Amino acid sequence: MAGTLAEKVWDAHLVRQGSDGAPDLLYIDLHLIHEVTSPQAFEGLRLAGRRLRRPDLTIATEDHNTPTLDIDQPIADLTSRTQIDTLRANAAEFGVRIHSLGDADQGIVHQVGPQLGLTMPGLTVVCGDSHTSTHGAFGALAFGIGTSEVEHVMATQTLPLAPFKTMAITVNGDLPPGATSKDIILAIIAKIGTGGGQGYVLEYRGEAIRKLSMEARMTICNMSIEAGARAGMIAPDETTFEYLKGRPHAPEGADWDAAVEYWRTLRTDDDATFDTEVVLEASDLEPFVTWGTNPGQGLPISANVPVPAEIADENERVAAENAIAYMGLTPGAPLRDLAIDTVFIGSCTNGRIEDLRSVAKVVQGKKKADSLRVLVVPASARVRLQAEAEGLDQIFLDFGAEWRNAGCSMCLGMNPDQLAPGERSASTSNRNFEGRQGKGGRTHLVSPLVAAATAIRGTLSSLADLDLPADVDITSFDGTPLAPLDPAALVQV
Amino acid sequence: MEKFTTHTGVGVPLRRSNVDTDQIIPAVYLKRVTRTGFEDALFAAWRGDESFVLNQPAYSSGSVLVAGPDFGTGSSREHAVWALKDYGFKVVLASRFADIFRGNSGKQGLLAGIVAQEDVELLWKVLETRPGTEVTVDLVERTATADDVTVRFQVDDYTRWRLMEGLDDIGLTLQHEADISEFEANRASWRPKTLPAKHLPPVEIEAARPVV
Numbered sequence: 001m002a003g004t005l006a007e008k009v010w011d012a013h014l015v016r017q018g019s020d021g022a023p024d025l026l027y028i029d030l031h032l033i034h035e036v037t038s039p040q041a042f043e044g045l046r047l048a049g050r051r052l053r054r055p056d057l058t059i060a061t062e063d064h065n066t067p068t069l070d071i072d073q074p075i076a077d078l079t080s081r082t083q084i085d086t087l088r089a090n091a092a093e094f095g096v097r098i099h100s101l102g103d104a105d106q107g108i109v110h111q112v113g114p115q116l117g118l119t120m121p122g123l124t125v126v127c128g129d130s131h132t133s134t135h136g137a138f139g140a141l142a143f144g145i146g147t148s149e150v151e152h153v154m155a156t157q158t159l160p161l162a163p164f165k166t167m168a169i170t171v172n173g174d175l176p177p178g179a180t181s182k183d184i185i186l187a188i189i190a191k192i193g194t195g196g197g198q199g200y201v202l203e204y205r206g207e208a209i210r211k212l213s214m215e216a217r218m219t220i221c222n223m224s225i226e227a228g229a230r231a232g233m234i235a236p237d238e239t240t241f242e243y244l245k246g247r248p249h250a251p252e253g254a255d256w257d258a259a260v261e262y263w264r265t266l267r268t269d270d271d272a273t274f275d276t277e278v279v280l281e282a283s284d285l286e287p288f289v290t291w292g293t294n295p296g297q298g299l300p301i302s303a304n305v306p307v308p309a310e311i312a313d314e315n316e317r318v319a320a321e322n323a324i325a326y327m328g329l330t331p332g333a334p335l336r337d338l339a340i341d342t343v344f345i346g347s348c349t350n351g352r353i354e355d356l357r358s359v360a361k362v363v364q365g366k367k368k369a370d371s372l373r374v375l376v377v378p379a380s381a382r383v384r385l386q387a388e389a390e391g392l393d394q395i396f397l398d399f400g401a402e403w404r405n406a407g408c409s410m411c412l413g414m415n416p417d418q419l420a421p422g423e424r425s426a427s428t429s430n431r432n433f434e435g436r437q438g439k440g441g442r443t444h445l446v447s448p449l450v451a452a453a454t455a456i457r458g459t460l461s462s463l464a465d466l467d468l469p470a471d472v473d474i475t476s477f478d479g480t481p482l483a484p485l486d487p488a489a490l491v492q493v
Numbered sequence: 494m495e496k497f498t499t500h501t502g503v504g505v506p507l508r509r510s511n512v513d514t515d516q517i518i519p520a521v522y523l524k525r526v527t528r529t530g531f532e533d534a535l536f537a538a539w540r541g542d543e544s545f546v547l548n549q550p551a552y553s554s555g556s557v558l559v560a561g562p563d564f565g566t567g568s569s570r571e572h573a574v575w576a577l578k579d580y581g582f583k584v585v586l587a588s589r590f591a592d593i594f595r596g597n598s599g600k601q602g603l604l605a606g607i608v609a610q611e612d613v614e615l616l617w618k619v620l621e622t623r624p625g626t627e628v629t630v631d632l633v634e635r636t637a638t639a640d641d642v643t644v645r646f647q648v649d650d651y652t653r654w655r656l657m658e659g660l661d662d663i664g665l666t667l668q669h670e671a672d673i674s675e676f677e678a679n680r681a682s683w684r685p686k687t688l689p690a691k692h693l694p695p696v697e698i699e700a701a702r703p704v705v
Binding site: 015016018021022023025027029030036037039040043044048050055056057058059064065068069070071072073077079080082083086097102103104105116117118120123128129130144145146147148149151152155156157158160162194195198199225226228230248249251255256258259262293294296315316318319322381382384385397402403404405412413414431433434435436439 | 516670
């Protein structure tokens with residue numbers, strides 16, 4: 001029977017078909033763990049006298065709370081330190097592999113899986129973090145879960161899951177210069193809304209998606225949750241296989257061949273049908289920024305702040321009024337005139353090596369605007385090492401930016417990297433909720449290129465506002481892996 | 494989990510859409526390692542505002558929240574459900590919920606009932622006109638009643654059954670342990686294992702310092 005990509009992966013993990021309204025029971029291939037959503041789950045196992053069923057399908061890292069400065073010192077915030085110590089103790093007790101602060105494989109959990117080659121096509125991947133949708137870029141069915149479900153996966157390596165609906169999001173054509181995959185996903189969310197994807201697994205397809213690198217695909221799948229979707233997926237292809245080959249946990253020899261043969265079947269059949277279809281033309285896109293307090297409140301950077309009086313729907317009008325008041329905006333004012341206090345480049349959305357390379361190309365040889373601070377936070381310690389090997393850190397430091405250690409950082413401000421009340425940021429992260437980056441902070445979500453241009457000019461800007469030399473090609477990425485991988489150099493512990 | 498059949502308590506109108514989980518409980522409160530004691534964190538950013546609905550005496554003892562569409566969007570943090578429960582809420586009614594929030598609620602015995610938006614407006618009207626009005630939520634009949642207004646809500650059959658029986662999901666799944674073992678025996682060998690760990694050689698990471 002014809003099926004979509006998501007249905008094929010689902011069916012391959014069916015432990016038990018639900019009957020009488022009970023959900024299906026699905027097997028989970030990979031469980032990622034971090035310090036914030038796991039302590040209560042481990043405690044639940046202990047209280048019930050249950051074991052961790054599959055330590056060999058589980059991996060932990062520290063990311064949400066970790067400081068990005070002075071990581072060789074004890075963590076100053078005592079509650080953060082306790083949470084991280086709790087994860088370390090739980091990992092030791094239950095036999096879970098952990099990459100701790102200071103380890104080269106520490107970093108944001110959604111970067112750690114892919115860079116180790118643990119994230120692969122056709123897997124089910126879960127984590128107590130909504131941005132688990134990132135891993136869907138490989139053709140995995142990957143989604144965020146709550147702590148009760150974390151405990152459920154720990155105890156059973158399965159999850160009872162209600163059926164989903166399928167939505168095809170086709171992006172045709174070519175992105176114009178200066179627009180990126182971040183602009184694609186911000187435009188999609190603005191189009192379908194923060195609830196548009198509820199109950200759906202999204203499949204991104206079309207020419208513009210096929211041309212994207214793995215890292216750019218991860219940016220799109222990462223923000224599927226911002227459209228309310230349960231997951232977002234992209235069918236694996238040569239780009240996927242090339243990214244994976246040779247990574248530490250990628251299959252080898254006959255296993256690699258068998259895997260690739262299977263992965264090639266992971267595409268939506270031509271005669272399969274989706275419950276909903278959405279189409280976008282990439283050539284119509286320009287850099288997108290959010291003006292409001294949810295990721296659906298986004299507009300092209302050349303637009304003006306909305307005028308609530310012109311919004312017919314009462315709920316949307318009230319939401320716009322609230323957002324404009326919180327964000328300290330003037331209805332009708334050009335977005336380009338907004339002065340920014342902090343530029344944050346990082347997060348599981350846009351903290352990968354290609355993001356840092358593209359920012360470096362734009363800011364190389366320039367000085368940041370005096371009026372703002374710039375934080376560059378790599379998604380993982382490996383990304384940091386790679387960037388330093390390429391000399392990107394020096395470009396950022398010469399520009400006047402701060403070069404930090406890896407972690408979630410200012411995306412959610414659980415560590416000291418926060419906005420002050422009223423402070424306005426242009427952020428490459430994924431959420432512009434009230435207070436997300438610090439109490440009273442005001443967030444505008446942007447692509448790395450818009451972040452770079454904004455850091456130079458001091459107001460929300462795109463590459464079109466800069467006089468870049470014509471030979472600076474910011475849209476081409478070579479997709480070089482994080483570090484040259486010599487299988488013989490791999491360490492087995 | 495406690496069994497849930499009916500509940501009667503003060504209704505709280507929350508006239509906002511897109512109440513994300515960062516609003517329900519900001520990230521700074523997620524550093525705790527316990528599962529209880531989050532009541533002070535609920536809607537933390539709004540609690541300082543005198544006009545906020547929970548700061549009005551008539552609503553402060555509320556246990557049935559009636560919210561705008563797209564409640565619980567954003568982060569997967571189950572702390573949002575714990576904070577609502579710790580405050581005393583037993584039921585949230587809205588026209589649309591984020592999937593993860595709705596799932597988390599079901600696991601924790603917080604009833605998330607889907608009500609048509611026009612019915613939400615009817616409930617808001619009653620609760621705003623007569624602050625302190627109690628709402629009776631009947632899970633058996635799937636109705637919510639405030640004074641003379643009775644509306645129907647949706648909740649899927651399986652969640653309803655589990656709430657009414659007070660059943661633990663893990664216990665239910667472990668009844669199928671044999672199915673899980675059989676599935677595991679047939680998994681392809683290319684599927685990844687995190688152990689034994691493979692990675693590039695360890696490298697010393699230098700700590701970043703503040704730029705002065």
